Amino acid sequence: MRIGHVIVPAGDLDAQLAFYTTLGLTVRFRDGDRYAALTDGTVTLGLADATQQPVTGRTLLSVQVDDLDACLAGLVAAGATAGAPQTGPHERRAVVVDPCGNPLVVYERNPA
Numbered sequence: 001m002r003i004g005h006v007i008v009p010a011g012d013l014d015a016q017l018a019f020y021t022t023l024g025l026t027v028r029f030r031d032g033d034r035y036a037a038l039t040d041g042t043v044t045l046g047l048a049d050a051t052q053q054p055v056t057g058r059t060l061l062s063v064q065v066d067d068l069d070a071c072l073a074g075l076v077a078a079g080a081t082a083g084a085p086q087t088g089p090h091e092r093r094a095v096v097v098d099p100c101g102n103p104l105v106v107y108e109r110n111p112a
Contacts, residue, residue: 001071004064004107005037005044009057016047031089052088054095055103062105068092071106082106 010016013033021027025038025045035052038045050056065071072082072094079099085092093107 001063001065003043004062004105005046006059007046007048007053007062007105008059009053010036010047010049013047013049020045020047054093054105058103060104062093062107065106065108068094068106068108072096075106 008016013030013036017027017030017036017038020038025040028037028039028044030036031052034049036047038047046052046062054060054062068085072085075096076082081097083095085094087110089110091107091109093105095103096106097103
């Protein structure tokens with residue numbers, strides 16, 4: 001398990017890329033106007049348009065795991081609620097709500 005990235009809603013990807021690169025972050029990749037990943041070398045910040053936001057309008061933590069199904073089962077057993085896994089262009093993910101009501105994304109990368 002590792003923190004994959006923090007997802008930030010992006011209403012204007014070009015403007016946000018200009019802003020965050022001015023802070024010194026480096027663009028890792030861009031997927032059209034839907035998503036861009038920036039990094040400081042350690043942490044990745046994901047700028048996501050509405051189609052790529054697992055919880056619309058919320059900034060949230062995204063955690064990469066090796067086995068999504070096993071992880072979800074463990075989190076539910078620990079008191080979380082989990083949505084059904086969704087397959088996207090880069091990963092298979094689910095929105096999980098912790099016992100205090102905070103959403104996060106748990107995902108596994110799609111096989112290459």
